[in-house]
Amino acid sequence: MMKLRHAAASPFVRKVMVLLHETGQLEKVELENGSTSPLDPNPGNLAVNPLGKIPCLVTEAGAPIYDSRVITRYLDTLHEGTRLYPEGEALWPALVMEATGDAMMEAGVGIIYERRLREEAKRSEAWMAAQRGKIAQAMDKLESARFPEALDMGQVSVACALGYLDFRFPEWDWRSGRGSLAAWAKRMERRASFQSTAPA
Structure with missing residues (x-):
């Protein structure tokens, strides 16, 4: 196993x-x-x-x-069904979207580490604001994205990143002005795989 x-x-x-x-x-x-x-x-x-x-x-x-x-x-590669990494030209948009979601996660985790691990007097508000800015820029771009009908790992990554924002930054109203992205995220969170893996 x-x-x-x-x-x-x-x-x-x-x-x-x-x-x-x-x-x-x-x-x-x-x-x-x-x-x-x-x-x-x-x-x-x-x-x-x-x-x-x-x-x-x-x-x-x-x-x-x-x-x-x-x-x-x-x-x-280990399962026989439909792959979450598509083949052919569809692979590249999925990988770019996955990289976008992963970068959002990295920025969010970085903010948490800055808050929790650095002494208060040494924390950089400017650095944390820059990380939030990266996440916001990514979400602004995703607001106009056309997500494929078939689930892929790019979508999984972005949805996990948005779920992390809700978990760690409940005060951040990231949905404001991003109605399309918010509606898409809500559909993703209804999937059994997301309900079963909610962060805790």
Whole structure:
């Protein structure tokens, strides 16, 4: 059985979990507690990933695979049904959208680390504002995006990023002025795979 270093609050872990739900592979993976901090790395994570980050997947052969984009690409090859990474020219827009969602997550996680791990007197409000600006710019672009009818990992990544905003920044009314994106996010959150992987 494969093993996944896991933490329910991580949007990057959620990406992997959504794929496992959508492709029917949940029973193939054992979840291991991978909760960690940049200042206090989880020893179990370091044992399989020298960076100490999650998610990290350990294959049945014992090989570690890390970075959520690498893990999801790997898992997507293991099932027989419709792939979440499309083939042909449709692959590139999906990858660009996935990169956009991942960058939004990175900016959001960065703000949380700045708030929690840096001494209050040393926190940079300007840096945190710049991260929020990146997220806002991405959402403004996504507001006019045409999302494919078929689910792909680009959409999964963006939806996980938006879910992370709701989880960590409930005071941020990101839906204001972005009605199309908000409606799309609401449809995504109704999927069983998203309801089952809500951050906690």
